[in-house]
Each structure stands twice: as C-alpha cells, then as structure tokens.
Amino acid sequence: xxxxxxxxxxxxxxxxxxxxxxxxxxxxxxxxxxxxxxxxxxxxxxxxxxxxxxxxxxxxxxxxxxxxxxxxxxxxxxxxxxxxxxxxxxxxxxxxxxxxxxxxxxxxxxxxxxxxxxxxxxxxxxxxxxxxxxxxxxxxxxxxxxxxxxxxxxxxxxxxxxxxxxxx
Amino acid sequence: xxxxxxxxxxxxxxxxxxxxxxxxxxxxxxxxxxxxxxxxxxxxxxxxxxxxxxxxxxxxxxxxxxxxxxxxxxxxxxxxxxxxxxxxxxxxxxxxxxxxxxxxxxxxxxxxxxxxxxxxxxxxxxxxxxxxxxxxxxxxxxxxxxxxxxxxxxxxxxxxxxxxxxxxxxxxxxxxxxxxxxxxxxxxxxxxxxxxxxxxxxxxxxxxxxxxxxxxxxxxxxxxxxxxxxxxxxxxxxxxxxxxxxxxxxxxxxxxxxxxxxxxxxxxxxxxxxxxxxxxxxxxxxxxxxxxxxxxxxxxxxxxxxxxxxxxxxxxxxxxxxxxxxxxxxxxxxxxxxxxxxxxxxxxxxxxxxxxxxxxxxxxxxxxxxxxxxxxxxxxxxxxxxxxxxxxxxxxxxxxxxxxxx
Numbered sequence: 001x002x003x004x005x006x007x008x009x010x011x012x013x014x015x016x017x018x019x020x021x022x023x024x025x026x027x028x029x030x031x032x033x034x035x036x037x038x039x040x041x042x043x044x045x046x047x048x049x050x051x052x053x054x055x056x057x058x059x060x061x062x063x064x065x066x067x068x069x070x071x072x073x074x075x076x077x078x079x080x081x082x083x084x085x086x087x088x089x090x091x092x093x094x095x096x097x098x099x100x101x102x103x104x105x106x107x108x109x110x111x112x113x114x115x116x117x118x119x120x121x122x123x124x125x126x127x128x129x130x131x132x133x134x135x136x137x138x139x140x141x142x143x144x145x146x147x148x149x150x151x152x153x154x155x156x157x158x159x160x161x162x163x164x165x166x167x168x
Numbered sequence: 169x170x171x172x173x174x175x176x177x178x179x180x181x182x183x184x185x186x187x188x189x190x191x192x193x194x195x196x197x198x199x200x201x202x203x204x205x206x207x208x209x210x211x212x213x214x215x216x217x218x219x220x221x222x223x224x225x226x227x228x229x230x231x232x233x234x235x236x237x238x239x240x241x242x243x244x245x246x247x248x249x250x251x252x253x254x255x256x257x258x259x260x261x262x263x264x265x266x267x268x269x270x271x272x273x274x275x276x277x278x279x280x281x282x283x284x285x286x287x288x289x290x291x292x293x294x295x296x297x298x299x300x301x302x303x304x305x306x307x308x309x310x311x312x313x314x315x316x317x318x319x320x321x322x323x324x325x326x327x328x329x330x331x332x333x334x335x336x337x338x339x340x341x342x343x344x345x346x347x348x349x350x351x352x353x354x355x356x357x358x359x360x361x362x363x364x365x366x367x368x369x370x371x372x373x374x375x376x377x378x379x380x381x382x383x384x385x386x387x388x389x390x391x392x393x394x395x396x397x398x399x400x401x402x403x404x405x406x407x408x409x410x411x412x413x414x415x416x417x418x419x420x421x422x423x424x425x426x427x428x429x430x431x432x433x434x435x436x437x438x439x440x441x442x443x444x445x446x447x448x449x450x451x452x453x454x455x456x457x458x459x460x461x462x463x464x465x466x467x468x469x470x471x472x473x474x475x476x477x478x479x480x481x482x483x484x485x486x487x488x489x490x491x492x493x494x495x496x497x498x499x500x501x502x503x504x505x506x507x508x509x510x511x512x513x514x515x516x517x518x519x520x521x522x523x524x525x526x527x528x529x530x531x532x533x534x535x536x537x538x539x540x541x542x543x544x545x546x547x548x549x550x551x552x553x554x555x556x557x558x559x560x561x562x563x564x565x566x567x568x569x570x571x572x573x574x
Contacts, residue, residue, distance in 0.1 A: 028268060028507045057395060060508075060519060062534040079508060079521070079536075083395075083409075086416050090508065111398025114544040122232070137225035137573060146233060153230075153237045 001052040004087035006031040009053060017043060030090055037076070037093040041103045044091060047080060048108055055080040058105065059088070061115035063123040065149045073097035076125060078105070095125065104130040122147035190218060193555070197226050201559045203300060204569030208546075208558075215555045220547040224540075228573040235533040239498025240266050241340060241474070243533070248334035250537060251571040254293035254514040255335045256285045256325065261511035264419055265520040266340045269507045270474065277465040278342040279421035280458045284355070285328065285337060286420070286511075287451040287458075292321045293514030294402075294444040294451075297566040301441050302373050304563045305382045310372045317365055320358050327351035341475040342468030359456060363449075370445060380438065387549045387561025388436035397548075398541040401516030403565055406443045407435030413512040420511075424461070425454045437557075437564040473500045498528040515539050515566040535574055539567045 001008055006026050013021050013033060020043065023034040035043050047055040059079040066073055072094035081088050093102055104127040105112035116127045117136040124145035127133055135142065144151060196207035205226035211218040231246050238246070247258040260282050267274060295318050299311040322332040327350050329337040338344070347355075373379045389399070394407040404411055412429045414422040430446035432439025468475050476495055477488035494500060504526040510519040516538025523532040542565065549565075550558040 027505050030508060032506075058398060059510075059517070060521060060534065060536040062521060064523060064532045077521070079519070083411055083416075088417075088508070109398070110393070110396040111541050111544070115398075115541065118540075135225075137228040139225075146230065153233050 004053060004082060004085040006089075009087065009089065012050070012053065013043070013047075016046060030088055032090040032092060034092045034094065037095050037102045040076075040078075040091070040093050041105060041108065044078065044080070044105060045108055047089075052085070053082055053087070054084050055082050055089070057081040057083055058109040058111050058115075061105070061112060061119055063119045063125050063147075065123060065147065067097075067149050069094075071096050074100050074123060074125060076102055076119065100124060101126045101128055103128050106130055121145070124148070189213075195558075197223070201304065203563055204567070204572075206562070206567065206569065206572075210555070210558070212555060217550050217553055217555060217558055220550055220558070222543065222546060224543070225573050227569055231535065231574045232533055235530055237529055239528050240500065240502065240530070241495060242498070243530070244338075244340075245334065245336045247535075248336055249570050250535060250574065251293070251513055251515065251518070251539070251568045252333055253296050253568055254289035255333065256289040256337045257293075257511060257513050258518060259335060259337050260286055260420070261509065261513070261518050261520060263338055263340050264511065265507060265509040265522050266474075267469075268509050269505060269522060269524055270340075270471070270502055272341055272469050272471050272474065274342055274469040275465040275467075276421060276463045277467060278469065280462050281343055281347060281467065282338065282420050283422065283425070283458045284347075284455050285325075287455045288321050288324060290451045290514050291448050292318050293566070294448050297515075297563070298373075298441055298444050298448075299369070300563050301383065301437065301560065302379070304560050305379055307373060307376075307379060310369045313365060313372075314369050317358075317362055320354065320362075324351055324354050324358070327354060339468065339475055341471045342466070344468075344476070346467050355455070355459070359452065359459075363452065366448065374442065374445060383437040383441060383560060383564070385434070386437040386557040387553065387564065388434050389545060389549055390435060393545065393548070394435060394542075397545040399516070399545070400538050400542070401513065401566075402443045402447060403435075403440055403516065403542055405429065406432035406439035408433055413510050413517050417510065419509070425457050427454050437560050440564045440566075500528075502526060510536070513538055515568065515571075516542065537571045537574055539565070539571050540574070543567050543572060 009031060010024060020035055020039055021033050025032050047053050059081045062077050064075040064077060074095040074097060076093045078091040095102060104116055114136060116130055119125050120127060120133055121135040121138055122145055190211055190213050193210045193212050195210055196202045197205045207223040209221045234246060235243050244259050244262055247262045248255040250258050295314045299314045302310045325335050326332055327348055329335050389407055391407045391409050394404050408431050410429045410431050415429060427450045430443050432443050472491045477491055481488035482492045502524050504524055506523040508519060508521045510517050518538060519536030521534040522530055525531040549561055
C-alpha cells in the first residue's frame with residue numbers, strides 16, 4: 001500500500017473484518033463504511049494502529065438523527081484522517097433511539113472527549129466508558145437533547161416555511 | 169523560573185505547598201484577561217495551578233439547529249459568527265461546501281479572488297492574536313500599531329461586501345460584484361505599506377528579551393499530544409507538525425501558489441507567536457501572487473439557481489425574476505448527499521459536514537470548529553504552570569468564544 005485509496009483501504013478492512021463492514025459508499029470521493037456499533041473501538045483502533053493506514057487523527061465526531069429509520073434512528077459519524085498518507089474516511093455506526101449506547105473513543109484519541117460530550121449533549125448518545133460524560137454547551141438542568149428532530153426550532157403552528165408549499 | 173519545568177507539569181502537582189492550603193479560583197466568565205466568555209475554575213496552590221476545569225457554552229446560539237431550518241444561502245451569516253476574527257474564511261468555506269455538494273465549478277478568477285480575501289482575513293486574525301499575546305505580557309504598544317492595520321483590512325472588506333466584522337462576503341458560486349478600483353487601490357497600498365509597519369511590530373516583540381523570557385516555555389504541548397487532542401492550524405504547527413489543509417487538500421486553487429508552512433519546535437507560546445508572525449508574511453506573499461496572476465474571466469459561476477441575478481435584470485426579464493424569487497424563497501434544486509469540506513481557518517481546520525436530503529434546508533449540518541476541539545487540552549497545558557502563564561496560554565491558543573460555543 002504505497003498510496004491509500006478507497007479501494008485498497010476498503011479491501012484491507014474487508015479482509016480483516018469481513019461482514020462487519022456492512023455498507024459502504026464513496027459520496028464525493030470520501031470512503032464511508034458502516035460498522036456495527038458494538039465494534040467501533042475495535043475497528044477504529046485497528047485503523048489507527050495499522051502499520052500502513054495509520055488513522056492517527058480524529059477529525060470529527062457527530063451524530064445524525066433519522067426518526068424514520070426504525071431501530072437505527074441515531075447515527076454516530078466519525079471522520080478519520082491519516083496524515084502520513086493524506087487519506088480521509090468516514091465511519092458510521094447506527095444506534096436505536098431507545099438504547100443509544102456506544103463505546104467511547106477517548107481511549108484512542110484525547111480529542112474524542114469533548115466531541116463525544118457535545119454529541120451526548122445534543123443527541124443523548126451514551127458513550128460508555130467516557131470519563132466525564134456531561135453536557136457541554138447547554139446548561140446542566142436541561143432535560144432533553146435539542147438536536148433530535150422531534151424538537152422543532154420554531155413555533156410549530158407556523159406553516160409559512162413548510163416544504164409542502166414548494167411542491168415537495 | 170529555573171526550577172519550574174513546565175514541560176513536566178506532573179512533577180510539581182501537589183508536592184509543594186506555598187501557604188499550606190489549596191484555593192479555588194474562579195477565572196471568568198467575564199474576566200478581562202480571558203478575551204471572551206470563558207470560565208475556568210482553577211485549583212491553585214499559591215500562584216501555581218493544580219487543576220483547571222473549563223466551562224463553555226455561555227454564548228451557545230444553536231447554529232446547527234438553526235441551520236436545519238434555513239435555506240443554504242441564509243446559512244452564510246451564521247458562519248460569520250463562528251470565528252468572528254476571520255469571518256470571510258468561514259463564509260468561503262461554507263460556499264465551497266455547498267458548491268461541492270451541488271457540483272458547481274467556479275471560474276479560476278473566483279478562486280483567486282477568494283484566496284485574496286481569505287488571506288487578508290488570516291492576516292487580520294493573526295494580528296489580533298499576536299498583538300493580544302503582547303498585551304497579556306504587558307506590552308500594549310504593538311497592539312495599537314497593528315490595530316490600525318487591521319482597520320485597513322476591515323475597510324477592504326467593506327469595499328467588497330459592505331460589512332466589516334460579520335461579513336457575509338461572497339455568494340455561492342462567486343462574488344456579488346467585481347473587486348472595485350477602490351478596493352484594488354487599497355489593497356495595493358496595503359501590500360506596499362503593511363510590511364514596514366508589521367516589521368515595526370515584529371521588532372517590538374520577537375527578539376525582545378523581556379518578551380522572550382516571558383513566553384518561552386509558557387504553555388507547551390508536544391506534537392504527539394497535540395495530534396491526539398485534535399490540534400490543527402498554527403497551534404499544531406508550533407508543536408512541529410506541518411499539517412495545513414491548504415497543502416494537504418488544496419481547495420480554491422491554493423496549489424497554484426508558492427508558500428511555505430512555518431513550523432515550530434516546542435509548541436509553547438513563543439512558537440505559536442512566531443508561527444503566526446511567519447504565516448502573516450506568507451499570506452502577504454500569497455496575496456501578491458494572486459494579484460499578479462489574477463486570471464481573466466467572470467467573478468461568478470454560471471449557476472442561475474444559486475447566484476442572484478443582477479437587480480436591474482430582475483426588473484426587466486422574466487427569467488431573472490423567476491430565479492431571483494426561487495433563490496430568495498429557498499427553492500433551489502440541491503442533490504441528495506453528504507459531503508465534508510475543510511478549509512484552513514485562521515486557527516485550524518474548519519470543517520463542514522453537510523447532509524442534504526434534497527429539501528430546501530440541510531438535513532444536518534455540523535461545524536468542525538477547531539478551537540472547540542483543541543481547547544480541551546487547556547487544563548493539561550496549564551497544569552503546574554503559574555496563573556499568569558495560563559492567561560498567556562489561552563490568548564496564544566487563539567480560542568474564539570463564538571467558534572467555541574457555536
């Protein structure tokens with residue numbers, strides 16, 4: 001692997017983990033792999049410590065809420081970057097809304113600490129093993145996770161911004 | 169200073185008591201020395217910091233939630249308010265993200281114009297940060313010198329977009345108008361006069377013995393730690409890692425320009441200062457190159473569904489009126505997809521993770537805000553240091569409250 005590209009990284013991942021690499025795509029050139037939530041530390045740790053891939057930098061952690069996808073409403077999205085080979089990829093783990101639990105990455109990257117706190121704050125994702133899982137931007141007394149789609153931004157009786165007015 | 173080796177802070181924690189008790193000090197949220205709304209609850213033994221507990225979120229404005237309710241062109245003003253010391257970089261980063269999603273190719277000229285604006289913003293941002301490091305060490309003079317120069321940069325923004333701080337500069341697809349002759353005259357004057365003024369500022373601090381004694385070894389971080397903590401931008405480069413998005417993943421034709429990435433060695437306040445000083449010089453050189461090599465062409469891409477038509481056309485032609493209406497009402501066709509785009513902001517990698525479901529607003533927009541990510545290293549960087557070094561460390565990290573809290 002002199003150079004990393006989507007094909008050879010995906011192949012290496014599939015050789016090492018087989019069926020655990022569930023769904024992949026390459027939107028806008030970035031390799032995206034869906035992995036089981038319970039194996040996130042194992043697979044991301046493998047990517048980090050791989051002699052060639054060396055995903056040493058955790059660019060970003062965030063969550064996405066898809067209320068329509070039953071049983072996998074919440075997605076935790078990791079952006080990884082290998083600086084030695086200049087290769088970026090995205091890892092997604094899906095979680096059910098009733099039990100949004102996933103292992104923390106703080107053991108692998110110090111940067112994960114606040115990024116996971118932010119994700120917990122806004123989406124309520126429970127990062128098990130996190131050293132200090134508290135709210136970070138919102139106040140501690142808040143009793144909901146505001147970026148979940150069920151919480152409307154504005155008065156719900158307003159309909160002037162409704163997509164149905166635009167034929168969608 | 170001699171026995172206080174800040175490189176090995178753990179060595180000093182709790183092994184020594186000065187007055188026999190540990191005090192709790194509440195630094196912030198509105199302390200004048202913190203340059204923004206930051207709170208740190210510090211445990212101090214005398215003047216030495218044992219631990220620090222940052223509380224953030226005082227100016228959280230729920231940008232990510234707001235963005236889920238706004239059409240794409242209305243999100244640009246939100247990005248202004250992230251790192252408000254260099255708003256144009258945030259604006260351009262957002263435009264480029266949407267262009268990437270929608271597959272818009274902008275003319276080379278737009279790239280060059282953007283580079284000029286972005287590098288001006290980088291200079292303005294670094295000037296603020298470096299002169300404030302001077303202020304925090306007690307050297308106010310340099311600050312007053314370079315703030316006059318920053319003012320000139322703001323005047324140039326005004327020529328381009330009419331605003332100064334929260335610029336909302338440019339459009340998806342290009343610029344709303346050509347660079348005016350007044351702007352060009354101001355830019356040329358700035359390029360001619362700024363280096364001498366900047367040198368004067370540099371002379372005041374860079375090799376000033378008092379300043380050097382004050383900032384060398386203050387708030388250091390190793391390259392490995394910096395990488396693990398998600399450092400990017402000048403703070404990372406001060407630690408000795410030559411990572412710069414402009415070179416790693418060139419955007420906006422940065423590949424056309426010849427510039428160097430300055431790196432430091434120790435990752436301390438002095439190195440961060442020096443790296444920024446050199447980046448200002450490199451930015452000047454990039455602006456000069458962009459100005460000299462400015463290609464012919466249009467200042468906007470041919471994307472009528474994103475780029476507002478000229479107002480006089482809107483009054484005259486049906487087609488322009490339709491496009492104008494559609495853009496203003498947020499009715500622009502946008503592909504379904506997800507995209508991550510990063511630009512080199514003034515304090516690090518500013519990333520936009522955008523998911524579109526084809527609707528009039530993003531389904532999800534996440535800002536990768538560099539200082540939110542690296543500020544979490546602050547307690548570790550100041551552990552074992554003196555209180556006054558903690559103030560310096562914070563100002564040299566260039567933590568901007570707007571970006572931190574989003």
